[in-house]
Amino acid sequence: MKVVVSIGGSVLVPEPGADRVAAHAAVVEDLVADGCRVGAVVGGGGVAREYIGAARDLGANEIELDQLGIDVTRLNARLLIAALGEESVTAPAKDYEEAGEALRRGNLCVMGGVAPAQTTDAVGAALAEYVDADLLVYATSVSGVYSDDPNETDDATKYDTLSATDLVDAIAGLEMNAGSSAPVDLLAAKIIQRSGMRTIVLDGTDPERIARAVRYGDHEGTDVIPAGVGEEPTYWAGEEVEDDHDRDQDQEQNREQETEPETQQ
Numbered sequence: 001m002k003v004v005v006s007i008g009g010s011v012l013v014p015e016p017g018a019d020r021v022a023a024h025a026a027v028v029e030d031l032v033a034d035g036c037r038v039g040a041v042v043g044g045g046g047v048a049r050e051y052i053g054a055a056r057d058l059g060a061n062e063i064e065l066d067q068l069g070i071d072v073t074r075l076n077a078r079l080l081i082a083a084l085g086e087e088s089v090t091a092p093a094k095d096y097e098e099a100g101e102a103l104r105r106g107n108l109c110v111m112g113g114v115a116p117a118q119t120t121d122a123v124g125a126a127l128a129e130y131v132d133a134d135l136l137v138y139a140t141s142v143s144g145v146y147s148d149d150p151n152e153t154d155d156a157t158k159y160d161t162l163s164a165t166d167l168v169d170a171i172a173g174l175e176m177n178a179g180s181s182a183p184v185d186l187l188a189a190k191i192i193q194r195s196g197m198r199t200i201v202l203d204g205t206d207p208e209r210i211a212r213a214v215r216y217g218d219h220e221g222t223d224v225i226p227a228g229v230g231e232e233p234t235y236w237a238g239e240e241v242e243d244d245h246d247r248d249q250d251q252e253q254n255r256e257q258e259t260e261p262e263t264q265q
Contacts, residue, residue, distance in 0.1 A: 001035070001134050005210060006120060012045070025083030042110065073113040095114060096130040111127065122187040124138065124188065129195035137202065143220060167189045
């Protein structure tokens, strides 16, 4: 199973420290050990916003600010890489071709931002489309997609399931409200719509929620279901692991049966 996990910078690094990063890295490693190929995309979060705010006050233009944000996402990506095992990637991929090649050679790639005017939300969706992923997971600081910003509106309604078209409409409505914050940006939503990518938006502050969503489809977030497919995918990663385990057990039993007559002689 190929899965792309987009981890918000405020989720991975809410403040400087190692514990949260290490916990997310452990989940990524466990998924790889389960047989998944994982593309991890890391955002800039509050640190990026602070740097961008300071640079804007100093007179930097928007492209310079975007580039500064990209640099911070890659620093956060390097933190995740530092927490991964020694056999992991050594540096963030700088474009989709490099990331795709890393997944073809191994089971893991890590990215930050790629280009000005494109958030890591969009990078995650584009990477998922590029590598033909089975699943895209957005690990955000909110529990799914809402009708309004839940941080600003008490009666905001969370969507349990959305079509890709409904996702685009919901995000477009949120972005029209000044000061509102959407868990996925509009460009990302349109890439998801174009690619027909199965997507989950969830609260990733506890990284085990990411693991359960990938392994079993078990989550309390929002399912974005592509047009023309059933509500449930044909398999989850956990079922794939169970199938492999059952297959290994069958093969072991067959070997024992084949050697049994020789033992009796």
